[in-house]
Amino acid sequence: MPDGGKLLDATNVSKKFGEFRAVAGADLAVNAGDIIGLIGPNGAGTSTFFNCLAGETVPSGGRIVFDGKDLTRASPEAHARAGIGRTFQVPTTFADMSVIHNVMVGAFLRHPHRNDARDKARAVLELTGLRPDQPARSLGTPGRKRLEIARALATEPRLLLLDESLAGLTPSELQEAIALVRQIHQSGVTIVIVEHIMEVIMTLTRHVLVFNQGHVIASGTPDSVVREPAVIEAYLGRSHRRPPPDPSPANGGG
Amino acid sequence: MTKILSPRLVIVVLAAALLVYPLVLSGAFYRDIGVTFLLAAISASAWNIVGGYAGQVSVGHSMFFGLGAYTPLLFYTQWGWPPMAAIPVAIALAIGLSIVIGMPTFRLTGHYFSMATIAVAELIRIFTGTWDFVGAAIGLQGPAIARGWWDLTFRSELPYYYLFLVVLAFLLAVTSFIERRRFGFYLRAIKSSERAARSLGVPVRRTKMQALALSAAFTSVAGSLYVIKTGFIDPDSGFGILISVQMVIIAALGGAGTLFGPLVGALILIPLQSATNTWFGGGGSGLTYILYGGIIVLIARFEPGGLFDLWNRVAPGLRGALRKRRHA
């Protein structure tokens, strides 16, 4: 499909659950090397859209094309094989396995032989700064989030989807995590990140999509988007559980 | 202390003990328990592949055991085959059945699979009881007198013991092999979180099917070994729920998803079963199963990882306490 070399092209994606329309006609074009943020208040449809991109949710309408392949209805496994990796909002590490074994599960995708997979896993763990031999269940939440990133990285994705992987961290942990994401991005991985922490969005991303009630209400650079009246109203104009995005780094956003 | 209990040494000692057991304890009673123990360990280890490692809890595995048991005797009674020759046929049938069960249920949540295994095992059990071709409620018998060595009817338990031991060793070797390879990693990932596994490119459904097929094949072999030794099968001894239960409890007690868990479980439960059968006499089997039910509930409630997990939790503390006493 002649699309000028877009890595990911999601057009008119919508998702209905029964009568409820979670996402209505969202578009997202990602070029190789981009780092894009998806934000929106709770219930805005960001997570649903994200899950459509990751292959966990089949959209009710629209198309998602990755690297020339139509992945609209493809399974999560097919997404991974095509080169899309993802993390989960609530860390879903393999608790009964060690850290390195967790990462090896990811590494096996491109390295079927155990020794190669182990080497790959070690390399990724060095990058992410985790100790290989501890049990995954002994990690705290920041460690688990980091492990999930490592595990997804081990599948050698071209596009990495991060689902609130930087939430709930202390200020110093957050800085480390931002540095890690930047490092991953610089190594050539395109990134789409769902986040509620303004600092992450402002400092890391170059382009932001703002969702509200299933629609994309704004799209542009972080600076411009944050000033748009529609966006401000979406966050401040209604009562919701989550406080509006706070530019100060200490706020995890809930 | 840790040096003395190194895993490799333990395995060597265990293997040696198993090898000389029937020569040292040569009475019929001891050999019989030994053979029963090996058979139980084989069945439970086979179940362990899909139930322990992959976390797909089959509670109707007797369907594969029964297939493995009936097929050799069927080929013998109908066409005069030596029972042993029909073992490959039994394996093929078991794998075929595993596909029938796995295909629809593995795309649904885990409970469907478990329910399906009970339902199909019962279905087959009842149906077998009505089908004259396979002996209906009376069952089938094997060769009473050997026509040659290939009928494998030995008067002593000894050859059976070593035959079963070889099969057990082979099964454990296969399990150990897959445990360290990609397939084993994928099984454990699936057990831990299918969702995460999928996102990493693990072909979840295909992997589960392979695990089930492998498990079914070995369970079928266990069934075949059983009839080769006892020379008789009927719907209850082939497809009964208690066979399924025994496999599950032995694996779970020792530690489902570990290489030696089923062995340890069998080591404890088979002598225990023999003891309760002796103590409680006629009502023995009833009480044995009350005990089994109770043990399963306790395992589920307090230590799903079985003795293996329990040992891992308690051992470091024990070691520390022992060290303190030494230096006190």
Add this chain to the structure above:
Amino acid sequence: MVFLQVIVGGLLLGAIYALFSSGLTLIWGMMNFINFAHGEFVMLGMYVAFLVVVWIGGGPAIFTLAAAFALLLLGIAIYLSLIRHVIRGPMLAQILSTFGLALLLRYTAFYIFSANFVSLPQTWLAGTINLAGIYLPVAQLVGGILAIVLTLALHVLLTRTVMGSRLLAVAEDRAAAMLMGIRPDRMQMLAWGLSAGAAGIAGALMATAYPWSPSVGETFGLIAFVVVALGGFGSVLGSLYAGLIIGLIQAMSAFWLGAIYKDIVVYGLFVALLWFRPQGLMGKA
């Protein structure tokens, strides 16, 4: 005429299947959990009825209420001591918990009551009634009708009362329910009580009309699976339709193929459902 009798008999038994299966489907809908011991709950209901008759000499109303109450308590006790804990754990623990419980209950019953079939002494529900040329045991007729009424009552309870809407809220979205001030733990406990209670009543009703032994629990458990699969996991109304259908199919299988085949057909139907329509008639998969 005989054929009509078979049909009505099947439907009446199916109504009872519907009643106890509705409990199973309720638990599934709320907690994504299958109770492998559900058939044993029914079996215990039958024996409670038996014991009440033997010890106190009570009539159907009394022993049915006793069964309901006893099983209600048992359901709650099992939830609090076992289920609540394993639901948060690995799948192995979840499945083994009620599977082991089933064995425990079944073989304890074998031990106490022996494997012999028993039936209740005649109550005022004795005798047969002639309805338009069909001869129906009164006990079966009353049991069947009562079962339909109670199943519908459960459906109404769930869909039209405050408590029912709370139960459904937890089934629908646990987190949201918590935010509305509903306590999922309490609702789940209630659901277990209801589920077991319904099974107990079904057992007591059956005890008035059919003989039984501890072995029936295993069969009823499997029948409950089939009914729930056919009716749709989570749908009480679906259980009603499915229960009636299964009862009918069973009766006709027994009539045409022979009594041994009645269970085979039902289990075969289950396997077919898994293959072709796991979401059943009316439920969510």
